[in-house]
Structures are given as structure tokens and as C-alpha cells.
Amino acid sequence: MAAPLRVLVTGAAGQIGYSLVHQIAKGDVFGPDQSLIMVLLDIPPMQAVLEGVAMELDDCALPLLKEVIPCTNEAEAFKDIDAAWLVGAMPRKEGMERKDLLAANVKIFKSQGASLHNAKPTCKVIVVGNPANTNALICSKYAAPHIPARNISAMTRLDHNRALAQVALRTKTQSKDVKNVIIWGNHSATQYPDVRHAKIQIGGEEKAVEAVINDEAYLHGEFISVIQKRGAAIIGKRKLSSAMSAAKASCDHIRDWFRGTKPGEWVSMAVPSDGSYGIPEGVVYSFPVTIENKEWKVVQGLSIDDFSRGKMDATLKELQGERDEALAACQ
Numbered sequence: 001m002a003a004p005l006r007v008l009v010t011g012a013a014g015q016i017g018y019s020l021v022h023q024i025a026k027g028d029v030f031g032p033d034q035s036l037i038m039v040l041l042d043i044p045p046m047q048a049v050l051e052g053v054a055m056e057l058d059d060c061a062l063p064l065l066k067e068v069i070p071c072t073n074e075a076e077a078f079k080d081i082d083a084a085w086l087v088g089a090m091p092r093k094e095g096m097e098r099k100d101l102l103a104a105n106v107k108i109f110k111s112q113g114a115s116l117h118n119a120k121p122t123c124k125v126i127v128v129g130n131p132a133n134t135n136a137l138i139c140s141k142y143a144a145p146h147i148p149a150r151n152i153s154a155m156t157r158l159d160h161n162r163a164l165a166q167v168a169l170r171t172k173t174q175s176k177d178v179k180n181v182i183i184w185g186n187h188s189a190t191q192y193p194d195v196r197h198a199k200i201q202i203g204g205e206e207k208a209v210e211a212v213i214n215d216e217a218y219l220h221g222e223f224i225s226v227i228q229k230r231g232a233a234i235i236g237k238r239k240l241s242s243a244m245s246a247a248k249a250s251c252d253h254i255r256d257w258f259r260g261t262k263p264g265e266w267v268s269m270a271v272p273s274d275g276s277y278g279i280p281e282g283v284v285y286s287f288p289v290t291i292e293n294k295e296w297k298v299v300q301g302l303s304i305d306d307f308s309r310g311k312m313d314a315t316l317k318e319l320q321g322e323r324d325e326a327l328a329a330c331q
Contacts, residue, residue: 011088012040019247041077089129113142154270158249183268185315192311
């Protein structure tokens with residue numbers, strides 16, 4: 001068995017953390033032969049809950065899990081880690097404006113970025129706590145130069161998985177039969193779910209999703225709206241935010257980052273722009289990416305029609321506004 005990876009989950013006492021840690025520890029992410037040391041971080045008032053989560057992990061008797069370390073000291077938690085799920089963030093409360101949420105989270109992710117100087121320089125980081133794209137940008141600013149910006153990403157995989165599921169439901173197939181959907185932009189109500197380049201296995205053949213669905217009004221209207229508003233719809237039903245699906249999506253994200261995407265397939269991942277598709281450099285924007293040898297690469301050469309460009313520009317404008325507010329709050 002390979003030498004253990006040291007893995008950190010922040011906000012580990014929360015509902016996403018509770019769904020997440022078991023999936024990681026049983027091998028869903030790093031594979032059946034990779035042993036793990038899991039560090040669970042939360043704020044001091046959550047220490048007892050954190051210890052309870054650690055006790056449950058022990059009681060699972062998982063063969064890959066070498067050690068569980070509950071921790072409330074940030075600097076200690078980040079020491080020598082190989083991968084990090086940054087889940088813990090200030091939730092938006094009733095009456096709180098977006099700028100207030102950004103200001104609160106700047107402090108968290110500025111601190112965690114600085115703490116990443118204690119991590120291995122090869123550490124891969126996924127930011128799950130919202131607003132995820134902007135939190136990732138702030139984290140990378142303060143993790144530099146120890147951690148390269150391209151090693152810090154934000155989760156779009158939940159939206160990507162939701163899009164796969166909606167296409168499968170519409171076509172009466174399964175999610176595994178659908179590939180190459182794209183989520184462009186921000187993890188917010190401005191995101192643009194795009195199936196123009198997506199494919200589906202149906203009737204023993206690979207076909208274009210647009211041709212199979214054959215309903216532009218749906219694909220340009222209801223489909224986009226359902227993905228954009230899915231989180232709110234789940235809160236309306238559960239009275240709690242998405243936890244199980246968010247945890248699963250974050251595991252998918254890191255699994256592909258460490259183990260690679262399939263040939264001919266891409267996934268949606270919020271990464272610092274390299275200028276692709278006219279998106280200014282540095283903005284943490286969701287693109288289609290392929291991954292090989294733990295390195296992501298933005299898929300190039302996809303055609304962008306006027307409808308798509310308008311949607312992509314709208315979500316970029318929102319991200320640039322968030323970036324400016326967050327950076328101002330860093331002062």
C-alpha cells in the first residue's frame with residue numbers, strides 16, 4: 001500500500017463535512033490502495049462535535065484510514081497536507097447582503113491561504129465554501145508563492161453533475177451515458193450550463209445532446225434555470241442546503257484531479273483563467289478541463305455562439321464585481 005496521503009477537511013463538523021469525510025476515508029477519491037491520514041478542522045466551539053465525527057470514523061473500521069486528527073488550530077491542521085477540502089465558510093444569514101458575506105469570508109480565506117504555507121507545495125485545494133470562486137481567488141492570493149495559483153480551484157462539479165442528471169432525466173437515460181456538458185462562469189445564479197458540445201450514448205450510438213433533445217426553447221430556458229436554481233429548490237424542500245450531493249461532487253473533483261479524466265471527456269472546474277475564451281487572466285472562472293498527471297488543461301477550440309457569449313459575459317461581470325469587493329475588503 002502506498003505511503004499515506006495527509007488530507008484536510010475544514011468545516012468538518014458541519015453537514016457537508018459529515019457527508020464528505022466517510023466518502024474520502026473509504027477510498028472513493030484516492031483509490032482502494034491509498035492509505036490516508038485525515039485531519040478534521042473546525043472552529044473551537046465545534047470541538048466536541050468534531051471529536052464525535054472522528055469517533056465515528058474510527059468506528060467505521062476503514063482499512064485505508066491510518067489516523068484521524070480532530071483539530072481546532074489552523075496552522076497545525078494545514079501542516080504537510082497533500083490535499084485540502086476548504087468547506088468551512090460563513091453562511092449567508094437573513095438580512096445579510098452579498099458584500100457582507102464577501103467581507104466575512106475574506107477573513108477566513110485570507111487566513112487559510114496564509115496557513116497553506118505550512119502545506120506541501122504540491123498540495124491540491126478545492127474551495128467548497130461559498131462564494132466559492134471568489135474565496136478561491138482570495139485563498140490563492142495569500143497562499144502564493146508557496147502554493148501555485150493553479151493548485152487552488154473552486155467547485156463547479158455539483159452544477160456539472162446536476163446538468164448531467166437533468167439531461168439524463170429529459171432523455172430517459174442515465175447520467176453515465178452523458179458527457180461533456182459545460183458549466184461556464186460562477187457558482188451562482190449567473191452560471192451558464194451549456195450542452196452545445198455534449199454527447200449522449202443512446203440506442204447504441206453516441207449522439208449530440210442538442211439533437212436528441214431537439215428543443216432549443218427548453219435548452220435556452222428551463223434547463224438553464226433549473227441548474228441555476230437547484231440549490232435553492234433543495235433548500236425549499238429540505239430546509240437545509242445541499243450536503244450529500246455537494247460532498248459527492250467535491251470528491252468527484254479531487255478524484256479526477258489526482259487520477260485524471262477519461263480520454264475524450266472533460267469536466268467543469270473553476271480555475272484561474274489563462275485567458276482562454278476571452279476571460280481575463282486571474283479570474284477564477286469555470287471552464288471545461290481535461291486532467292492528466294494531476295494537471296488540468298482548459299479545453300481549447302470550442303465554438304461560442306452569440307447566445308453563449310452573452311451568458312458567459314454576464315457571469316464574468318458578476319465575478320469581476322465580487323473580486324473587486326473582496327480585494328477591497330482585504331485592505
